[in-house]
Amino acid sequence: MPHPDALTIAGQTFTSRLMVGTGKYADLHVMRDAIDASGAQIVTVAIRRVELGAPGHDGLLDALDLDRLQLLPNTAGCRTPDEAVRVAKLARALTGVNWLKLEVIPDPRWLLPDPVGTLRAAEMLVGEGFTVLPYIQPDGVLARALERAGCATVMPLASPIGSGRGLRARELVKTVIDDATVPVVVDAGLGVPSDAAQALELGADAVLVNTALAEARDPVGMARAFRLGVEAGRAAYLAGRMPARDGASASSPTAGVPRLPDPEVPA
């Protein structure tokens, strides 16, 4: 029986709306347990040069249940569209997966994506048959252009990568969500489950977190908490929030309150 509220990306359906990264974990056992606790079905990985003279590998792939997980290689560290395209092709050769989290980030200080370079790289990669999920600043105009270029999602940031500062770009993220025709995945900057819940309440289709789990005192516990936060946020979005008001609105009837006579308070 199909899930009543599945997330569909590029024709694939997922029951979880939480995506997780695999970076920064103290060890692979903690990473694997955190992924399990998160319920995530999409996990990001990075591509790096083999350190020559240091044979072997870090065992990451062995620690991931690839029967259950969709791999999402990223182009983290790429500064230009050409670098991103090259890393994308290496990622596809390495994993056999043509999904790609596209990052074109020229400046390591703030890790803010280059919008022009991202669009140019996306156009090239879609033409090469990749399923492209671009990481972007929350810019609705850029998001539409990436949709037109054939991207499978758009991934606006909540706040700078790894900052844990939460949904600082809330109003701008909303402008991306409001007109999107592809899933919107809020990526970067989420620190606690309430940040994720807010993104889902706002109408984001999913969120992606890494540092918030890996740098938690208890990564597995935090992964479980994020799972619940995402589920709560999505449920709230579907239920439809009450309108916000400037003033108070009594919940109890205002008529018929038993009162004592008080000359200083009007009846």
Next chain:
Amino acid sequence: MTVNGQPHTFAPGLTLLGLLRTLSVDPARVAVAVNDDFYPGARIPDRELTERDVIEIVRITGGG
């Protein structure tokens, strides 16, 4: 030739699989690019290399 961004000594007759053996890299866990040709580890050809080749050998690592 250049391997992973570093100059590398070239010897005539060197092949791609020979290079990986020299570097103690297990092909099963890597992907390789020779200039603009991209190869999965399982299908790395034993092609001859030239001293002008730019070679990239990569693996998966943790990332977000």
